[in-house]
Amino acid sequence: MKIIVPMAGIGSRLRPHTLTTPKPLTVIGGKPIVQRLVEDIASVIDEPIEEIAFVIGPLAKGFPANTEEKLKIIAEKLGAKGSVYVQEQALGTAHAIYCAKDSLSGPCVVAYADTLFKADFTLDTNADGAIWVKQVEDPSAFGVVNVTDGFITDFIEKPKDFVSDLAIIGIYYFKDGDKLKEEIQYLIDNDLKENGEYQLTNVLESLKQQGAKFIPGKVNSWMDCGKKDATVDTNKQVLGFEQADGNNLVSDDVVLENAEVIQPCYIGKNVVLKNTTIGPFVSIGENSVVENSTITNSLIQTNVHISNANLDNAMIGNHAKYNANYTSVSIGDYTELT
Template sequence: MKIIVPMAGIGSRLRPHTLTVPKPLTVIAGKSIVHRLVENIASVVKQPIEEIAFVIGPATKGFPSNTKDTLLKIASDLGAKGSVYVQEEALGTAHAIYCAKESLSGPCIVAYADTLFKADFTLDVNADGAIWVKQVEDPSAFGVVKLNEGVITDFVEKPKEFVSDLAIIGIYYFKDGDKLLTEIQYLIDNDLRENGEYQITNVLESLKQQGAKFVPGKVDAWMDCGKKDPTVDTNKQILVFEQEDGNNLVSNDVVLENSEIIQPCYVGKNVVLKNTTLGPYVSIGENSVVENSTIVNSLIQTNTQISDASLDMAMIGNHVKYNGKYTSVSIGDYTELI
């Protein structure tokens, strides 16, 4: 099994954090979004992952020079070959997959790195394909699928009238990666664009019309990482899941001086807490110092200094110094508010 991860978007809705770190590499509870994504997929597939191919944007779109090395290590940690491709121009969801054409063969999963999920279903690898879906209250804001006897019959984009409440979350299984590539190549060769871009939904429809049967893969939780508040909420949900699984995410070298950690929390290495209450639902990266503060429900990255703060629903980047009265803040890397 191969995993293709298009992640070339600049993540403009998560500014200022994505000015220095691509959104999929934003760390939540000690692991990047894309790392957690491929781990979750591997747990559902329940078979060896042969290769993970990442499609990133160019350096001019904010992708640091070490992005490739970071992604190759993620693949290696999962026992897979890593490949990194560059999408020089944003030409749509299908075009992003096409950029990894050298890796498109055999069974593969395509997972756009905008979301995380939790699921306990087992993927039916004998189906022609599968589409991960989540039941939602307001389907008008999503692309949805219609079912008939467990098989997907229609794809409907943002329906104005109710047709289904099963929203497509952006993760797909294809039994035949070569056939997927052929269909994308047909779109590109014939310049079949929708709103100026080559779309994966057109590929799905074409495969369905040729007789391919797609089945749904229903997930229990679908977590958004598009904006600051949903990302902080995703951090909270991940911490709850980790606690339910019996995982301790607090480093054993944390220094507590008249301080308390209220679980669930992630606390990285070499963190110092002085006169501070941390948690619940807080992630704080390594080499950070917090003094005279109360922090709940927040996501804080590495090498950060916080003092005299009361934080809730905050997202703070790497190498930040913050001393202030504001509660719900969003502060990017290398920022000082003192």
């Protein structure tokens, strides 16, 4: 089994945090979003992962020079080969997948790296494909599917009128990666664009018309990482899942000086907490210091110094300094707010 992870978007909705760190590499609960994504997929498909192919954007658009190295390490931790491709132009969902054409063969999962999920679902590898879906209140902002007798019958991209509330969350299984590549190649060769881009929904519809049968893979939780508030909420949900699984995410070397940690929390290595209450639902990255503060429901990255703060629903980037009276803040890497 192979996993293809298109992650070339610049994450403009999550700025300023994505100005220096691509959104899929944003750390939540001690792990980058993309690492949590592929780990979740591996647990659902329950079979060995041969290769993980990541499709990133150009280095000139915010992807650091060490991105390839970091991604290959993530793949290796799952016992898989890591491959990295670059999408030079944003030409749509199908085009992003096609950038990894050299890895598109055999059974594969395609997963867009801006969402996390939890699913109680066993993949039927006898099906031609599976598409993970979640019931939503407002389907007009998503691609949706109709299902009859356990099989998907229609793919509709952002319907203006109600046709279904089963939204495609951006995770797909294809039994035949070569066939997927062939259909995307046909779109590109014939310049079949929709709204100026090559759309995966058009590929899915073509495969269906040729007889491919797709089944829905339903998820229990779908966690968005698109904007600051949603990302902080995703951190909260992830920490809750970690606690339910019996995982302790507080490093053994955390220094507590008249301080308390209310679980669930993630506290990285070499963190000092003085006269402070942390939690619940707080992540603090390594090498950080928090003094004279109370922090709840917040996502804080590495090498941060916070003092005299009362934070809730906050997101603070790497190497930041904060000493102010605001509560729900969003400041990026190397920012000082005092």
